[in-house]
Amino acid sequence: MAVVNKNQLLDFLENRVEGHLQEAIRVFQNERAEILLQPAPDGGWSIAQCLEHLNGYGKFYLPQINKGLNQANRSSNSEIFKGSWLGTYFTRMMEPTTGTKKYKAFKNHIPAPDLDAPAVVAEFIHQQEELIVYLKQARQENVDAIKIPLSISKWVKLKLGDVFQFLIAHNERHLLQAKRNLKNLEVADKS
Template sequence: MKIPSKQLLDDLKISTEQNLKFAENLLNETDEKLNFRPSEKSWSILECLEHLNRYGNFYLPEISKRIKNSDTKPTEIFSTGILGNYFANSMLPKEKLNKMKTFKSMDPIHSKLGKSVLNEFISQQKQMILLLKKAENIDLNKVKTSISISNLIKLKLGDTFRFVIYHNVRHIEQAKRNLQ
């Protein structure tokens, strides 16, 4: 897939701003509602966001470091990598959500959680928006990032942004279903 770099970053910024607004609105909900679990094996709203925070704790510093250390110039067009495109597209929410296994370290089920999870998520989304703005000044094709499951696999920065933000959207949709 080829997409103008600016359009990609703008689209991802809009998604992140929507996730941020959703989380800010959750601050008005009761702890009971935020911790409600539809079934024993499904996540509560706070567990969904804690899961995202755990990934954010890896990806935000990784992205930040790669942007800071880049001396590339921005390019007009971003071309997805084969692996990066696969990972990113697998995260997009679908009509009938395909369930995925998560790593034990990233699974917050049955954790005792409070609104500090929301505050951390809100902070992470604000950081992501700043990183998306900084990324306008570098080459999304040439800058590579490690991924959370292996330092041996590197993705183009544009694909990493897509993966992380689509993953956020996926679990925000899950959290929204819990609100109903």
């Protein structure tokens, strides 16, 4: 629960999202649907399922973030952010470097195998663009004071800064999974 400079944190997060966006455009946008829908060799999710899982979280959190930013008390802007212990815990769980344990997805966040793969990729790209807009908007707000409900419990709320960190770490985790799937499929194709 370190105290950090809000703008430095938002710069870091915005750069990460920009990387996710560019990666989705470069790696997945023009990939064939049959590749995007191919289950992982270990029986895990396909690339499209990884992205649809993230889209499900985006469909919940992005409107909540928008609502929180639009209802913010503009007079209480702060240059610092102090994460909560719960937000730090959730972020560490999802961060690929610190959250090495596998977790089962909540039932309502398990994607179907039969997806419109190009639409899933397009939605992911759109959501990343939207997230960048909210990160820019958050520079004018107190990301410590805005509270966002969790998707797993509407009664538990996290600071906006924590939600940004968790959501972006979660995106990173599943983008890495999707890229591993693509690499494994390419290796399988060559053999």
